[in-house]
Amino acid sequence: MSEEEVQFFQEDGTRMDGREKSEVRETTMEVGVLDEADGSAMVETGNTRVVASVFGPQELHPKHLQESDRAVIKMRYNMAPFSVDDRMRPGPNRRAKEIGLVAKRALEPAIRLEKFPTAGIDISMEVIESDGGTRVTGINAAALALADAGIPMKGLVSACASGVVDGEVVNDVNGLEDKKGNADVPIAVINGGDEITLLQMDGDLTKQQVDDCISMAKKGCESLYEQQRQTLIETYESIRQ
Amino acid sequence: MTRVKEENELVTPGDVVFEGEDIHPHSGVYEEDSKIISEFMGTVEYSGSSVRVVPMSGRYIPSEGDIVIGEVSSVSFSNWRVDIDSPYEAMMKIDVAVDEYIDLDEDDLSDYFDVGDAIVTEVTNVTEGFDVNTGMEDRRCRKLTGGRIVKIAPSKVPRVIGRKGTMVRQIKEKTDTTIIVGQNGLVWIKGENENLATKAVKKVEREAHIDGLTDKMAEWLENEVEN
Secondary structure (H helix, E strand, O other), X not given: OOOOOOOOEOOOOOEOOXXXXXXXXXXXXXXXXXXXXOEEEEEEEOOEEEEXXXXXXXXXXXXXXXXXXXXXXXXXXXXXXXXXXXXXXXOXXXXXXXHHHHHHHHHHHHEOHHHOOOEEEEEEEEEEEOOOOHHHHHHHHHHHHHHHOOOOEOOOEEEEEEEEEOOEEEEOOOHHHHHHOOEEEEEEEEOOOOOEEEEOOEEOOOHHHHHHHHHHHHHHHHHHHHHHHHHHHHHHHHHHO | OEEOOOOOOEEOOOOEEEEOOOXXXXXXXXXXXXXXXXXXXXXXXXXXXXXXXXXXXXXXXXXXXXXXXXXXXXXXXXXXXXXXXOOOOEEEEHXXXXXXXXXXXXXXXXXOOOOOOEEEEEEEEEOOOOOEEEEOOXXXXXXXXXXXXXXXXXXXXXXXXXXXXHHHHHHHHHHOEEEEEOOOOEEEEEEOOHHHHXXXXXXXXXXXXXXXXXXXXXXXXXXXXXX
């Protein structure tokens, strides 16, 4: 296979989609998009679009999954067949299971599970359109859906993925930068603060770049957290009118 | 020692409600580094020396003494199971359900309450692991026949009932219906003008935060009845 040169930066130093290195893609959030679910939300970051829904707390079946002192989360991450440029084979695969697990671990520390012993909370993240950063977008949507469902939480979880392309640290990698770049580092934090609940790293990068990636992604989380708050307040304010 | 959020202000999970230690956390909030932080998407309520956040949505969590509306979901040899629209199913034993003597060999429990029956029942006991027991001993408890059941958010129940029952009483009078409001957010409505009563209950749920809602509702009902 011939190595194709991929260009990540324009001549003026901005990225191919016109963003600065530390800039997050334009994000829109919507709460309460589904009627049947207890809580739901849709988050759109650039061309990535994820709908999350929450059911519960409710009775958990099968019974052997129940925990006598806390609620159990069942997490589902699924990509629609039409979410990528070539049709994706539907159904759970290794990747979906893994992302479901890490997303669950990212949200768990924020939820007051001990308030609902033996119960179960079903969270599902459906990727409608994918252009990099689906897991972080999914986590952002799931956090909103959980708040919408009235589940007690320590705070909102927000997530952002930074990465390294062409030896440069950039924030909120898109599909191309994710695939062809050197590395990506998705992180999730509670309340846009210092408590990190998800930290993954994939690719080649130096120690210094790891630190830079984390601090840059944290900044992204902060701004996303603020947007999550605003979205929730605005939605409920309009319901109250 | 300052109120970060005012009375009735909307907060999201993780929002700081109050800074300082001279007020204690009630429900829906937790304390961290002498700050009181919200656990819910909800509204702030101060009362005396405590503060709480009332959630905007969420499932009903049973607590002792609540009068709830439930549906009998199964009948077994010596008890019934009642679905009270909560993560936890309730169990109702014979001794607290029926007054008369029942011979378990002779009588069929479904003659008293059958699967699908709607009942008003009292939560008599909730254990730490959320084993819920209900009984029919309170005088408000009974089997429901006819009418309809409307669902509202459990957190809005106090508003629908109103102070000393004023809100629900005026809806009853104006629409000529019988209404029973269960603490679990299920409302049973039966009578002359069920449609209007349903609309009124839904309206109160939606506008729960407005001051002087009882008077406003009185006006609204007056208007609707005339049309």
